[in-house]
Amino acid sequence: MASRLMAALAVVGAMAGQGAVAQGDGPSKWVDPYIGVDWGGNTFVGSTVPFGMVKLGPDMETFDGRKSGFGYSSYGRIEGFSHTHLSGAQGKYGNILLQPVVGPVKPGDLASARDGEQARVGYYRAHLQRYDVTAELTSSRRVGFHRYTFPKTDDAHLTVDVEHCLSRGSGKGWEDQHFVGGEVHVVSDHEVAGFGRYTGGWNRGGEYRVYFDLITDKKATAERTWTATTLTEAKNATVSTETPLGAVLDFSTRDGEVVQAKVGISYVSVDQARQNVQKEVPGWDFAAVQRATAAAWDKQLSVLKMGPATPDAQRRMLTTAIYHTMLMPVDRTGENPGWQSGEPYYDDYYATWDTFRSSGPWLTLVAPDRQRDLLRSLIDIYRHDGYMPDARSGNVNGRTQGGSNANVVVADAWVKGLAGIDYMTALQAMIHDAEVPPTDKQKEGRGGLQDYNSKGYVTLADERSGSRTMEYANDDFAIATVACGLGQKDVAAKYAARSKNFENLWDLSLKEEGFTGFLRPKNPDGTWGPPNTKVRGTWPDFFYEGDEWTYSLYAPHDVREIIRLAGGSQKFNDRLDWTFRRGHFDVTNEPGFLLPVLYDWSGRPDKSADIVQLLLEKYFTADRSGIPGNDDSGAMSSWLLFQSIGFYPVAGQDVYVFGTPALADVTLDVAPGKQLHIVSKGFDPSGEVHYIQSATLNGEPLNRAWFRHSEIVNGGTLELVMGTAPSDWGKTDPPPSMSDPGPGFCERVPRH
Template identity: 45%
Template sequence: MKFFNLFFLISLSFSIAVAQKNTAFVDPFIGTEGEGHTFPGASFPFGMVKLGPDCEGHSNSGYISNGKIEGFSHTHVSGTGGGAKYGNILVRPFIGKSTDRVSATAFSDEVAEAGYYATTLDQDKIRAEMTVTENAGIHQYTFPKSNQSKILIDAGHHLFFGDQWGEAQQFVDSEIEVIGNNAVAGYSTVRHGWNFGGAYTVYFYAELSKPFIGFTTYKSGKESNKKVQFASKEKTQACLSFQTKEGEQIQLRVGISFLSTARAKHNLKSSLGELNFEQVKANAFNQWENILSKINIETKSEAEKTVFYTSLYHSYLMPVCREDENPKWKSEVKNYDDFYALWDTYRTSHPLMTILTPNRQVEMINSLLDIYKHEGYLPDARSGNDNGRTQGGSTADIVIADAFVKGLKGIDYELALEAMIKNAEVSPGGDERKEGRGGLSDYNTLGYVSTDFERSGSRTIEYSLCDYSIATLAKGLGKNDLYQKYLHRASNWENLWDENYDSEGYKGFIMPRKSNGEWHSDFILVNREADGGDTIRFNEFTTGYWEAFLYESSSWEYSLAIPHDVKTLIKKCGGEEILEKRLDTFFEKDYFLVSNEPGFFTPFLYTYMGKHHRTVDVVKGILDQEYTTARNGIPGNDDSGAMGAWFVFNAMGFYPNAGQDIYLISSPKYPSTTIELGEGKTFTVTKDHPERTYVKSAKLNGKPLNRAFLYHKEIIDGGLLELSMSKKPTQWGAEQLPPSLPKTNL
């Protein structure tokens, strides 16, 4: 059809016009296949509305490449695992007499850009386009000639792809109302999902660019001519009828709210106003450009630019800003949701935002503290306005400590310390996966979590790091007694170190321990029915989930995941020479899970032993082999941008040790990278021979730099890091090693 050719010509012209913009190199399809679970639809930085396709048998993002589309809904997450969340208020254009013809359809001719998504629904040859603001979206449907053109609005829809681990969403309530001949309003209430959250309600108000000539409403599939299908425990829908010419476009403008339909209408009017589709699309593009232009890389490779800027783009899809959209309490604090989960993002995403968008990072931490004030605990994860699930420790502690040591202002750190201490001292009781620290009675009396509790190994390790974060903040606030107390607890991971356990000729591993102090050599894990229901005797290669000893990884990995106390880890492993060989075995035999966060920091352990070149070898291999422009070009779940942020940091040439003010230097992927810091300041990393891998020498602002790490202040004050490169490994960085945990006086 002619309008398709016109569409592609317009898209091509637009692409050429923005060829020099970083946003032009974003490919939202990267990560949509494999285990990436990224969301390809239209989105806004931190945007509440994520408008895109929901497919049959979908992943957590709602999308399946080459699947069949059920329709387009307004709320999604990106890059997550576990049970699905959201997928609320679905819209489906179609042609036919009744909704009996509405079935999932194949789709083709997809386009995805920052802030824009389009595809053709093959069943009826309807072109579907969409773009968004923070809290509203525009659907633009191009119909063929028909007197049976329809738009179905489904208030009862939500994502569901089987009761994975008992985490399926559950429909609660819905309502829909037809208003005049060009508007529809209503809501959908759903509960449960990944975090076993309480009920959340998504309200909407929608206006059409063309009056409909007829309508039908539905309750549980039963037709009615009622304009209102009142609140019920049944799914409600409205089907709107039109007569269309060939190539005629109908727009549906939708505001979303978590408060009321009136607020949804306000969001629609205030954010879209009189803007047309192309203006809204351009605004979304510009908002993304504001983020992505904060880093500029020098490379002639479009593929390299695509991987880099898509990774950066993914890092800013979540958490979600819901300003003035908190249904639980009124507050002057800007509300954020979908911390999904801090266990994933504290290592990379939040440190990246601290550099690029520090004001946003302050807002998010203040939102976490506001949740503590009103609900009693900082979340480790939160979605649908409810805390849960806590995968590891109380990792908001680390996010706060990271902000403190990096000098972020505008945060009540006294309140933050209070919240962190509650995590450390007061058991949440009841559902210990919801918030706080499970197994705390053991941890605070035995110095470790025993096998009486689930995830006792990973919890002990992560609580130790969280205690280090408390000690860091306490010291900074001049509270020496608290500092000494929690610094002592930061070594508790040692209480699960079985120095006699041997694997591959290396001694010393994190192992299960009973509450009576004995090593649990016969520890048995019985998997859930969802995981096959098999029985496993624990060893150093055993991985698991909620009921396991170690969450989502093995003892080979977790025994090296001690980023705050590397000096002691080296000693426990038998010294630098043995640990170096152990790391070599770890990477060479693929015991390393690049797809999972506990191993994010492990390549940098070499640097703590003066073996910077080995860190470079491992990191370069990951960057080159695991991240591509393919739809499966992410190594595992993107985890709310955590995987993307790992790439961004390492491609620039340095990586954070979260909760500390240092960054470990690796080897930049590009000849030059410049970070725009605001106020005219920039920080640039260069290397003199782009084809070379190893650092021979370095200068920071013209002065020799003999250490393979940077302090945060050295970055945010602006400057130039010049790396002189070598073809062969060097001893650079061995002269001054990165700092590790000091010991207490206790």
């Protein structure tokens, strides 16, 4: 296996043949779609537009037959090219699979090794060795455009597999995806249409349908369909069980002849799939479609401009990170099969639990109109489906990993003045989350809600009771924030009180590795359960994707109180030191995203700088393994972006806290015509000069290790003076916490 792996990797990225689409000169040229494909990053490789519905790319299996759960594999064989994918996650989609074939067509046995692979924004290319066919892909928002260069043969074919989907299982898998039926119709000698029905996947969702209309620029010499493994001359085929289903167009080709296909995708109907082709790609100019896709990305990627001294590898890494933050959720406005509405419709919030911490704040900062539309979509889903999703895919809510974190997304938008949102309805949705127990605890809402609201914590009667309690408290803080802003002080007071519930699971006497005070499970009768020391929990455990070292310090809305519970600033700092030095910190998972900068609340921003610099240097690279865990719809990439420019958001609050910059000079577009210029004087790319000595914002001294969104939303200049040793800068004025003395809670909430 090792020798085959090395041989396969040796050809990846090589050039093959003639006619490759030219690379443009915009920022999209710095995107490397291969960053994050290995070691669990699960990033998408293929063609899509920003937030595009169609994500056209290869679906692969390794040489030993293991199928990729997200589509791509750095080595192995290509099964074909499907039109729906996730990014940074797996377990869903892979629908409507095309594969060019030379020779006998054997449904279920069409995979080919490849060489000459290339990938960049809006373009994918590979040579299929089994068939001597070069495949090229590009796309628009709802149309996949295929270009296949065949050898001379009277036995060329283009196949479409409707049954295919990723993460197929035997029927017993908890998160298996299944094909449950569909139709294929040969419309003419250059058109095939139909749909597939699919269920399951990671979100354990109900049925979703993908309709397609495939049009070729070359007439077929014959057309066939298949069910099971039987090919027939029938022009129509229908199955209603998990049975293979597909169609074949046969061709005779000259050497080097190109056959092109446009595939419109719709979640509503075949007619709409056909209209999508007519509207978005009316002609056959492959290069023009690719240029338009790259231009759309150039516009989005230009929001961050790095100084000329930025190393190429870092420029690739960070530009690709922006690209990753704009792959999901997916804009399906006009493609909602559930209801008609004048509101935007987005799907594949996969998952808000991952993205609310930094991806949402990133879009609010650099793409506020997009974030506004995402919020409007969440609120409209509540209107029609009953809950804002904590995750959603295939037009179905599910699964809820922690809290009702769309609450934090709403609060983040409110405190940052995002306009054009129905905040009154949003508040109703938030209160619904906090008061109405869901029928399916893993699908939506808050599991264990009755205990949480009556006892002040989730008990061991429900799974994930520790992480849920901590997240619900932060979600309640978000409700209180929006209620304050809307003038509903009684509602605000109720949820502000509940936001303190995280204290109810703190056992001040519990000792672990020399430190006192940790979260501990409670039984339904209120007695303490055994301490939970599991390193990384999952669905049935006390902590979800984290442990007691991470979640015991998780109260973003009241870090001051966490410091008090931990024994004061010095003991808090010592505990953080121990957490990072002894391997208790998990950089691969979102619950710990804020942990590296918590030192800012305890008077040691220099320690935040140490940890951030170490994490950036050790775990993020411009390589295929350059993302340390699932990118999760760009969540990991947004963490990298914020930390690289030098500060990080506290989601649901109008606050950013400092770490250390990884760039000497960077400019952010924060609004039309408004830019934030960040200059780090004395910066050294070696990482040795990573302590902030002083700061100014628009020429005025900034002596605190944090600032508010309102201070940068209109642009300006943030100037940091860097040094090789810690200074006294930022030690005396910590970021805000709910338990701070002074004005009442509502008096501190921004009003817009």
